[in-house]
Structure formats: C-alpha cells, structure tokens
Amino acid sequence: MEKKDTADLENRIPIHEVWDKVLMLPIYGIVDSKKGQDIMEAILQKVVATKSSVIILDILGVATVDSAVANHLIKITKATRLMGADCIISGISPAIAQTIVSLGIELGEVKTNATLKDALAAAFQLANLKIVAIGEG
Amino acid sequence: MTSEAQRIEIEAERDVRLAVRTAVDAARSLGFDRTRSLMIGTAVSELARNIHVHACQGYISIETSRRGEAIGLRIVAQDDGPGIEDLDLALQDHYSTRRSLGIGLPGTKRLMDEFDISSEPGKGTCISVSKWK
Amino acid sequence: MASVQSELGDSAVDCLRRRVLDQVYENSLCGVLIDLSGVEIIDSFGLRKLVDIAKMTRLLGAETRFTGIRPEVVASLVDLGTVSSDFVVVADLDAGLAAFSERT
Numbered sequence A: 001m002e003k004k005d006t007a008d009l010e011n012r013i014p015i016h017e018v019w020d021k022v023l024m025l026p027i028y029g030i031v032d033s034k035k036g037q038d039i040m041e042a043i044l045q046k047v048v049a050t051k052s053s054v055i056i057l058d059i060l061g062v063a064t065v066d067s068a069v070a071n072h073l074i075k076i077t078k079a080t081r082l083m084g085a086d087c088i089i090s091g092i093s094p095a096i097a098q099t100i101v102s103l104g105i106e107l108g109e110v111k112t113n114a115t116l117k118d119a120l121a122a123a124f125q126l127a128n129l130k131i132v133a134i135g136e137g
Numbered sequence B: 001m002t003s004e005a006q007r008i009e010i011e012a013e014r015d016v017r018l019a020v021r022t023a024v025d026a027a028r029s030l031g032f033d034r035t036r037s038l039m040i041g042t043a044v045s046e047l048a049r050n051i052h053v054h055a056c057q058g059y060i061s062i063e064t065s066r067r068g069e070a071i072g073l074r075i076v077a078q079d080d081g082p083g084i085e086d087l088d089l090a091l092q093d094h095y096s097t098r099r100s101l102g103i104g105l106p107g108t109k110r111l112m113d114e115f116d117i118s119s120e121p122g123k124g125t126c127i128s129v130s131k132w133k
Numbered sequence C: 001m002a003s004v005q006s007e008l009g010d011s012a013v014d015c016l017r018r019r020v021l022d023q024v025y026e027n028s029l030c031g032v033l034i035d036l037s038g039v040e041i042i043d044s045f046g047l048r049k050l051v052d053i054a055k056m057t058r059l060l061g062a063e064t065r066f067t068g069i070r071p072e073v074v075a076s077l078v079d080l081g082t083v084s085s086d087f088v089v090v091a092d093l094d095a096g097l098a099a100f101s102e103r104t
Helices: A002-012 A033-050 A067-082 A094-102 A116-126 B013-030 B034-054 B104-111 C010-027 C044-059 C071-080 C093-103
Strands: A016-019 A022-029 A054-062 A086-090 B002-009 B058-067 B070-079 B114-120 B124-132 C031-035 C063-067
Touching (some): A002 A033, A016 A116, A022 A033, A022 A116, A033 A067, A033 C071, A054 A067, A067 C071, A086 A116, B002 B013, B013 B034, B034 B070, B034 B124, B034 C044, B034 C071, B058 B124, B104 B114, B104 B124, B104 C044, B104 C071, C010 C031, C010 C044, C031 C044, C031 C093, C044 C071
Parallel strands (some): A022 A054, A054 A086
Antiparallel strands (some): B002 B058, B058 B070, B070 B124, B114 B124
C-alpha cells in the first residue's frame, strides 16, 4: 500500500530535477493543509531519492499567500533543512511581498527570490556549481 | 463509539517505550501509513514521558475510535501528578518546567487531530488526543 | 562519528553523550557527526538531549552535526515545533566532512 501511495504522490506533485541535486517544484492554486502536507512528503521522498542539496519552490502560480499558506511554506522549508538540504522560494511578486510584510509574517532564514532565474542562480551557487559559456576560459 | 482499549501503566522508562511501540503497532494495524503512525508514536512519547517525569503514577490508554465511517486512534494520558496551574501558558510554545524544550504539549496538539486537556493543581492531569485516518 | 541505532531513551542518549564528550576531549576532535538513521521517534525530550550534546561539544571546541534523519521522522519533528538553531543537519557524511573542512 505504501508503494502505491508513493507513486500516486509523485504523479500529483511532480518535482523536477532541473540539475544534479537541484530540484524544482512549481506550486499552483490553493495551498491548504492537505496540499501542504502532500507537498512536504513529496519533497522529502524526492530529496532522499535524488540526494539533492537544494530545492526551489516556485509560488508564482499560488492563488493567495496569507498567513496560513505562509506557515505551510515555512513548514516545508523547515522539513527540507532537517534533511540537510536548502530551500529557496521563488516567484515572489511585489503584491505577495507587500502581503507578507503587512501581515507581519516572519520568513526568518528562508531564502527567497523574485524570479525563477534568480533562484536557479542562487541554487547553483549553493550546490557549488558554475555555468560557463562555451568558448570562454 | 470505542472498543479494544489497551492500558499501559507508566512507572519506568521502559514503559514509555512500550507505550510508544504499542501505539505505533495499533496505528499500523488500523491502516495508518508509516508517517502518521510515527506521528502518533511521537505524541504518545511526549505524553508518556511527561507522566514519567512529573508524576508518580499514571497510564496511557490506546483505543480504536469510530465516528460514522471514520476510524481513528484515541490516546488518553492520565496521571496523578502536580497538575498544571496555567493551562493557557502550558499550551504555548517554549513554556517548560524541566528537561524538555518546552514544545511538548503544543507539539503534541499539532501532531494529532484532536486535543483535550483537563488539569487541576494537586489533582493530576488528563489529556486525550485522537488522530483520524 | 557516532551512529544511533535505537530509540532515544534516556539511558541511550546519556551513554552517547558520555562517549562523545570523552572522545572529543581525549582526541581533541573538532567535529562530531551523529547519525540518526536508526531512530524512529524523536520527541521534545530526545531533541533537547541532542541539542545539549551539540552545545557541550561546542564548549570543548568541536561542532556537532546531525545526519540521516528519516523522512517519516522529519514529518513529526516539523509538527513538534521550532527546531533549535543548534540542531544542524547535514545531508550525509560527505556533506558533513565538507562542512567541517571549510571551517578549519
């Protein structure tokens, strides 16, 4: 029964391995406590399976970010830290940034970026990787 | 409606481990997945250790719980310890009397679906928690 | 490196603490890696004892890192609440060694 649940979770929450040991999960729509729990478990499974050191959570597609959603996200970042991996949240729009601060939500140590591109750059740095154009030293 | 209650007296440290094992096994046999069974086990560990540390006598009871179609596990932790004077304070994170990080009771509440506590100074404490499948 | 294979009962952790501190002291170790892959239940009492070990080794000049926490256990730890900043987890032995050598 456990194996079936694992495969089922992977289908519902597809986490991309964008590079060796770098994961990315775009989150869409409503994040309620069940979704938050599922995401957390899917990430934990994937981190173990791929031995990843960084995961990027892109929240550009998340409907609303209130304190409940923020708490689910913070829980997820705590969980990845307990696996020895880093978590970066990307897709923070000016609107979300305003909401988070005005609601008094403290993200603390959680790293965040506005765009996925910036988050990727940060992730590569954390994973000790460097991208060099072909033809350059 | 409940049935099949198991009761474990908490006197020595090994009773804490026994209570945890019993709860995890009961959860597994009810069909809780591994993660949720361990969450129940962790909650029982908190409750049982509290009894062991703060009280002379106490027990953990584990029973299957049914509510309509839903099935769950209900844990009751009862002790004759000193009781808790300020329940609101005790249920806040980081309030601690000794030996733990002070996140035990609120942590237990978060691990489970239902949490009820009644305590009177000098009269002991009774905590009931449930988790539904 | 110490590997915990059973539950974090009082006596087991006390024994671990004694052995770790003695080793750090006698061999002037600068790093301790505690592997928790054999542990299924970590409650707030157990967590406190582990954090205490980290604080004690730091006083002796060594940093303690934890590794191997199983995903199912992580789920419970997260609900349990705030994890102390003294409880630092590394992914595995390699990551741990990398972290230690960065500091020396």
